[in-house]
Amino acid sequence: MLLTNATVLAMDSELRQFNPGYLATEGELVSAIGPMSDCPPVSGFDEVLDCSGCVVLPGMVNAHTHMPMVYFRGLADDLPLLTWLNEHIWPAEGKHLSPDFCYHATRLACLESIRGGVTCVNDMYLFAASVASAVADSGMRGLVSEGVIQFPTPSAPTWQDGKKLSEALIAEFSGHPLIEPAVACHAPYTCTPEILTTMHGLSREHGLLFHIHLHETNAEQGITEWLQPGESPTAGLARLGVLGPRTLGAHCVWVEQPDMELMASHGCGACHCPASNLKLASGVAPTVAMLKAGVNVGLGTDGAASNNNLDMWEELHLSSLLPKGILLDAEAMPAQQAVQLATSGGAAALGDRRFGTLAAGKLADICVIDLATPHTTPRYTHASAVYSYLAYSAQAADVRHTIANGRLLMREREVLSLNEAAVLREATDWLAGTAG
Ligand SMILES: [Zn+2]
Numbered sequence: 417m418l419l420t421n422a423t424v425l426a427m428d429s430e431l432r433q434f435n436p437g438y439l440a441t442e443g444e445l446v447s448a449i450g451p452m453s454d455c456p457p458v459s460g461f462d463e464v465l466d467c468s469g470c471v472v473l474p475g476m477v478n479a480h481t482h483m484p485m486v487y488f489r490g491l492a493d494d495l496p497l498l499t500w501l502n503e504h505i506w507p508a509e510g511k512h513l514s515p516d517f518c519y520h521a522t523r524l525a526c527l528e529s530i531r532g533g534v535t536c537v538n539d540m541y542l543f544a545a546s547v548a549s550a551v552a553d554s555g556m557r558g559l560v561s562e563g564v565i566q567f568p569t570p571s572a573p574t575w576q577d578g579k580k581l582s583e584a585l586i587a588e589f590s591g592h593p594l595i596e597p598a599v600a601c602h603a604p605y606t607c608t609p610e611i612l613t614t615m616h617g618l619s620r621e622h623g624l625l626f627h628i629h630l631h632e633t634n635a636e637q638g639i640t641e642w643l644q645p646g647e648s649p650t651a652g653l654a655r656l657g658v659l660g661p662r663t664l665g666a667h668c669v670w671v672e673q674p675d676m677e678l679m680a681s682h683g684c685g686a687c688h689c690p691a692s693n694l695k696l697a698s699g700v701a702p703t704v705a706m707l708k709a710g711v712n713v714g715l716g717t718d719g720a721a722s723n724n725n726l727d728m729w730e731e732l733h734l735s736s737l738l739p740k741g742i743l744l745d746a747e748a749m750p751a752q753q754a755v756q757l758a759t760s761g762g763a764a765a766l767g768d769r770r771f772g773t774l775a776a777g778k779l780a781d782i783c784v785i786d787l788a789t790p791h792t793t794p795r796y797t798h799a800s801a802v803y804s805y806l807a808y809s810a811q812a813a814d815v816r817h818t819i820a821n822g823r824l825l826m827r828e829r830e831v832l833s834l835n836e837a838a839v840l841r842e843a844t845d846w847l848a849g850t851a852g
């Protein structure tokens with residue numbers, strides 16, 4: 417595939433950009449990027465996309481989500497996290513969840529994600545094998561995990577059953593070109609030390625990501641019964657030995673300086689989910705301080721029931737604006753750094769640098785966004801301007817092509833890898849069948 421006449425953003429450490437530039441792919445990999453003056457002849461390619469007026473950048477990495485929760489979008493809103501979970505979400509999950517539910521709901525989440533230029537998701541949910549199958553069938557890349565918790569769930573009567581599901585997921589998807597199995601514990605306050613160390617051991621045994629909600633609310637320390645007096649959840653995890661280079665803490669809203677230093681010294685990642693944290697009134701994560709401490713920070717939507725969408729462009733806008741307003745510092749999170757969080761930062765937080773940047777030999781996970789729109793016009797061309805359009809002006813609906821693993825999942829805003837009408841009908845029919 418050859419993409420021509422675009423502004424090509426590598427999102428590498430030098431923030432290389434080519435304007436006008438080209439990008440070529442071969443199989444699942446990027447084979448070259450560079451200025452149009454070096455563009456190879458179009459005759460050597462099966463597919464040539466003229467991307468005039470567009471920006472070519474790495475596909476968005478949604479570093480923390482629960483894809484099947486799209487079917488609970490609009491179920492219960494304007495509630496704090498623990499009330500929302502205990503009184504609405506967990507009962508609804510108990511009533512509705514099945515492998516079939518998770519497969520079909522994930523298809524809707526993939527459709528929304530592909531439309532918004534997301535090429536990789538890091539998902540934690542139940543019946544994870546069904547989530548993984550739906551992600552793979554949509555052509556997206558996914559790190560997928562079964563969320564293990566100390567209470568009975570619709571997929572696992574005991575946490576040991578959750579571990580068995582995790583092991584089965586690992587056996588089924590190891591070596592899959594799109595799916596990387598991962599291991600997840602729901603949160604410090606919903607898992608015993610035995611569960612945390614056992615599941616982290618499983619992730620380490622296979623070299624997989626260990627995914628956990630961490631410091632989401634101010635209440636977490638008080639309700640985590642196994643912590644020592646005065647110990648923070650991160651310090652507790654460090655004491656148990658479950659912090660490591662492939663540990664990803666979702667949210668990290670209430671981390672303090674010693675927590676950040678622990679996370680950085682262990683090479684952990686953090687996923688910032690600004691919309692969900694705002695909606696559930698959890699707070700705003702200290703991303704600037706985390707980055708300064710050396711934590712790998714990515715961006716995520718969390719589940720659509722607490723967001724209420726899977727739009728990474730909104731997360732990008734919020735992640736660039738919130739630190740400015742909170743720190744009263746307009747330079748706190750420059751546009752290009754926010755775009756990094758959504759792409760290369762997510763890959764670093766997930767501990768997988770095969771994607772998230774564009775260069776020869778990287779996986780061809782690519783978003784092409786059209787900036788020839790009223791809200792992104794006129795186009796200034798100084799080096800930082802393109803990041804400003806992406807961070808402050810662009811919208812998910814501006815995404816024109818989405819490519820994952822070298823395959824076009826959406827061309828000219830038409831999703832090719834899913835039957836859009838069928839996916840929407842499935843969701844509507846499901847809700848009608850449950851009598852709302
Ligand atoms: Zn979450």
